[in-house]
Amino acid sequence: MMPLNVAALQWLRLASPALPIGGYSYSQGLETALDLGWVYDAKSAEHWLSAILMGPLAHFDAALLAQACRAAAAGNQALLGHLNQRVLASRESREQRLETEQMAYSLHQLLSVLPEGAEGWPEQLQTPYSLPVVWAVAAHQFAIAGEAAVAAWLWSWLENQVMVLMKAMPMGQSAGQQLISALLPQLHEATALAWNLPEEELNNFAPRFSLAALKHETQYSRLFRS
DSSP states (O other): OOOOHHHHHHHHHHHHHTTTSOGGGOOOTTTHHTTTTTTOOOHHHHHHHHHHIIIIIIIIHHHHHHHHHHHHHHHHHHHHHHHHHHHHOOOSSHHHHHHHHHHHHHHHHHHHHHHHGGGGOOTTTTTOOHHEEEEEEEHHHHHHHOOHHHHHHHHHHHHHHHHHHHHHOOOOHHHHHHHHHHHHHHHHHHHHHHHHGGGGOOOOOOHHHHHHHHHHHTTOSSSSOO
């Protein structure tokens, strides 16, 4: 997607599960899907992740991230603020809202101590922050192209979901890598879809995913925060 240069290395940093923003703490409803028996093996996990990837992620979260990347590149702080509020308003459960705020806060704090963040924070972007918008600002400060930033977002999501399966299903490491291989073509497709999606086609309708997120708040036994 990009030549091997500093920006490419920054892309690896942003996509890494080692980025200290707490992504490993969240299952995004997958833990509840496991508890309810909706996901129970590699094939059902592939079906679940594929539906989310090509549904609400590609058609809403990643699409808003793409808009935020363009806004950050253009220095359009008012649009960044609008997109931030739109993401926050779209969260359908308390845990989902806390997740995006906490991870966004952690990424903002990280940027504040890195030399790449020396150009300053967009003044019109006020707390609480949402992760897609802060991710877009981070990508801009790291000189990462917008479409690559969307791909990094989706890769980070997929890798974290597979790590949830390894802990909670359980799924072995080789099986986890096989699952990633099966979904990589769709991740590529989702990146292009999100980057080019017209505003009028944004849609985050995914009732079963929403139900899993809501039920997790009262789940008796759990490892993750969402």
